[in-house]
Amino acid sequence: MKNRRITYFKYFSLFSVIAVLVFSTGCSGTPSSVPIINSFSAVPSTIRVGESSTLSWSVTDATSVTIDNAIGSVALSGTTAVNPTTTTTYILTVTNTAGSVTTTTTVTVVSSAAVTITYNGNGNTAGTVPIDPSSLYEYGATVTVLGNTGDLTRINDGGTSYRFTGWNTKADGSGTDQTEGSTFTMGVSDVTLYAQWTPYILSDIGPAGGHIFYDKGSYSSGWRYLEAAPSDQSASGAKWGCYGTSISGADGTAVGTGEQNTIDIKTGCVTAGTAAVLCVNLSLGGYTDWFLPSKDELNLMYTNLKVHEIGGFKSSSYWSSSEYNAYKAWYQYFYDGFQYYITKHAIYWVRAARAF
Secondary structure (H helix, E strand, O other): OHHHHHHHHHHHHHHHHHHHHHHHHHOOOOOOOOOEEEEEEEEOOEEEOOOOEEEEEEEEOOOEEEEOOOOEEOOOEEEEEEOOOOOEEEEEEEEEOOEEEEEEEEEEEEOOOOEOEEEEOOOOOEOOOOOOOOOOEOOOOEEEOOOOOOOOEEEEEOOEEEEEEEEEOOOOOOOOEEOOOOEEEOOOOOEEEEEEEEEOOOOOEOOOOOEEEEEEEEEEOOEEEEEEOOOOOOOOOEEOOOOOOOOOOOOOOOOOOHHHHHHHHHHHOOOOOOHHHHHHOOOEOOEOOOEOOOHHHHHHHHHHOHHHOOOOOOOOEEEEEEEOOOOEEEEEEOOOOOEEEEEOOOEEEOOOEEEO
8 A cells, every 4th residue: 555655646646747857848938939030131242342331130939049161050140241352142040939930131242443433423413323223333334324314404603504415534534535325344443534514605505404595794693695495385375364454573685684584474363374373373494483584585585596497486476475565465476586575465485594
């Protein structure tokens, strides 16, 4: 009887130990699935010999995190700099009691002879230089020259404004010209392409894509040049508007008065779709400062553009912003340059201008 009790006690004790172990294991939070790799990357992913890249990683539910290539054990998340001398793939291994998972990231190493191409605005007053997404280049690689994708401009630089004409390997233009879309073979040195500029002259394409029809020779009141929109502002013409209403301040006829005329028309005439409103509402070439030209400004459009068959003007009548009286306003006939005033009810063509 005594032996039976001892045997029973032994089995009971063994069962208790097993139960405790099972219970303890079940309450210890043993993962039911393999760990999760949230991210693993190298920035930059392409370097030259001698440069470094930064590995970044983040994992969840791991008891062990390692990176090969002599990096070793690391925390659940972090960064480390690496300096491979050849293209290297790094393996991230994460482990818990449920298993292991891996992922990789590669740092591409180009030779020390790999070179870059940089664009320089060379005195630009606005806009941004292009950035070549294909840099770095190996020796002998073919490079396609980018255009003025960042809308570089050079306005009122020392009293003169300039138009962009392309790129050159020297700032002063004494190097090799490189035009948009052209190609060249990369050598052993980094290349900088400098924006090239030439002063605006009459009939040039202006900053907004129109045609320059006046240059007063110097800057005053914030402008020097007048630019005509590249096309008419209505497919069927428009009325001057507000027949019978005298618009205070809109009677300027001289060069330089068109913008103020247009402002006064907008204030004093609420009729929609008028010639002035079409210009005020115009957004073109990234600019919204368009206005209906004055009588004398309109004449400059005719003599400096239409006579030379520039700008796509019709051989028909165009409105100016110059009011003659409450019932009439000035217009110009672009067939022969004749100017006169006519009822504001008339439907004539509209061509906006802007000053810069």
